[in-house]
Amino acid sequence: MSNFDVIIIGAGAAGLHCAATAGYRGKRVLLLDNAKKAGRKILISGGGRCNFTNYNIEPSAFICGNKHFVKSALSRYTQWDFIAMVDKYQIAYHEKTLGQLFCDDSAKDIVNMLESECSNANVTTQLRTEIAAITKTDSGYDITTNEGKFQAPSLVIATGGLSMPKLGATPFGYKVAQQFGLTVTDTCAGLVPFTWQNNDKEDYENLSGISLPASVTCENGVNFSEDMLFTHRGLSGPVMLQVSSYWNPGEAITIDLLPSDNLEALLNQARETNPKQALKTCLGQHLPKRFIELLIGLKKLNDKPLNQFNDKELTAISDYFHQWTIKPNGTEGYRTAEVTLGGIDTDELSSKTMEAKNVAGLYFIGEVVDVSGWLGGYNFQWAWASGWAAGQAV
Numbered sequence: 001m002s003n004f005d006v007i008i009i010g011a012g013a014a015g016l017h018c019a020a021t022a023g024y025r026g027k028r029v030l031l032l033d034n035a036k037k038a039g040r041k042i043l044i045s046g047g048g049r050c051n052f053t054n055y056n057i058e059p060s061a062f063i064c065g066n067k068h069f070v071k072s073a074l075s076r077y078t079q080w081d082f083i084a085m086v087d088k089y090q091i092a093y094h095e096k097t098l099g100q101l102f103c104d105d106s107a108k109d110i111v112n113m114l115e116s117e118c119s120n121a122n123v124t125t126q127l128r129t130e131i132a133a134i135t136k137t138d139s140g141y142d143i144t145t146n147e148g149k150f151q152a153p154s155l156v157i158a159t160g161g162l163s164m165p166k167l168g169a170t171p172f173g174y175k176v177a178q179q180f181g182l183t184v185t186d187t188c189a190g191l192v193p194f195t196w197q198n199n200d201k202e203d204y205e206n207l208s209g210i211s212l213p214a215s216v217t218c219e220n221g222v223n224f225s226e227d228m229l230f231t232h233r234g235l236s237g238p239v240m241l242q243v244s245s246y247w248n249p250g251e252a253i254t255i256d257l258l259p260s261d262n263l264e265a266l267l268n269q270a271r272e273t274n275p276k277q278a279l280k281t282c283l284g285q286h287l288p289k290r291f292i293e294l295l296i297g298l299k300k301l302n303d304k305p306l307n308q309f310n311d312k313e314l315t316a317i318s319d320y321f322h323q324w325t326i327k328p329n330g331t332e333g334y335r336t337a338e339v340t341l342g343g344i345d346t347d348e349l350s351s352k353t354m355e356a357k358n359v360a361g362l363y364f365i366g367e368v369v370d371v372s373g374w375l376g377g378y379n380f381q382w383a384w385a386s387g388w389a390a391g392q393a394v
Helices: 013-024 040-048 071-076 079-088 108-120 172-179 198-207 238-244 263-273 279-283 289-297 311-322 378-393
Strands: 006-009 029-032 051-054 062-064 093-095 100-103 124-126 131-137 140-145 148-152 154-157 188-190 211-217 223-230 234-236 253-256 324-326 339-341 362-364 371-373
Touching: 006 013, 006 140, 006 148, 013 029, 013 108, 013 378, 029 148, 040 051, 040 108, 051 079, 051 378, 071 378, 079 108, 079 378, 131 172, 140 154, 154 172, 198 289, 211 238, 223 238, 234 238, 263 279, 263 311, 279 289, 311 324, 339 371, 371 378
Parallel strands: 006 029, 006 154, 029 124, 154 362
Antiparallel strands: 051 100, 062 371, 093 100, 131 140, 140 148, 188 339, 211 223, 211 253, 223 234, 253 324
């Protein structure tokens, strides 16, 4: 049996960063993963350019059963700390929108950086390794794998959630938590596109590919404003992914399709200056023409000259576009979800170290924990911060 100071299971964002952090402290670290490559989710993130953090990290941008839980880790390892490491490796990056930072070249730059950090910190990395059993002993944890047995006083679980099963996502981390008596909260897909109800699919699927700015509000009042994308299956785009994390099945969402304009004022002005202009023509100057044509075809709009509409009718048209209401059938689920909502109950963990309060030497970091951030680099920052916190403690 090989002995280490700490064994980390999961060579993703959190696991890699935790391993390097602990290794630099002089700990003998073993990093295990069943994949052929480390950092699989990093590699495909951000369209292959990895949205590795955000300038605007705030605890309020995270969903968690305990809203205070994330504060300690995020304040002790900040976005500026990670950016400093990116700068040290001379990785070129840019801000896209809303503080989101992406690699100029490739997400491989981030994975290569983390692997270099692990190498410099003398971390032993072993991929293609299946975990057969985890046993608690007086001296720590015995890990039985297809590549032999390993022992360490500290064990860190960094195996992620259920999102993107094609990348090998499994409930492994939740099962380990349950094995040691920790509570796991209900999980579901987050940051995920919505799907149409059958009747809406018939009506709107031909709008696939149309993108426009929108402000979307859930029934609970949560609101986001970003781009919305029509797809064959439903509604996507950054704004819908954001809202999906706060949406509950059966609820409707209200969409302002002209968040930067007052459509009623625009319609009244157009009626005064060009009274014989068709409604279709006027609306087509502010909204996608295919969308307007479809609504007329569905008889949701009556196309006639503007001077044939009274004030009440123009108000109703304006309200329709500023408060377009859709009740999604559901979401696309874990298949395309960027994160898993729910996970290891944070009441079970120390917010400072990520160690289980009632199981000495057992730590949980990253997505496996009941912490989910907004779209835009927030979830990676949680991976870096929680990984660093555990890496400082093991």
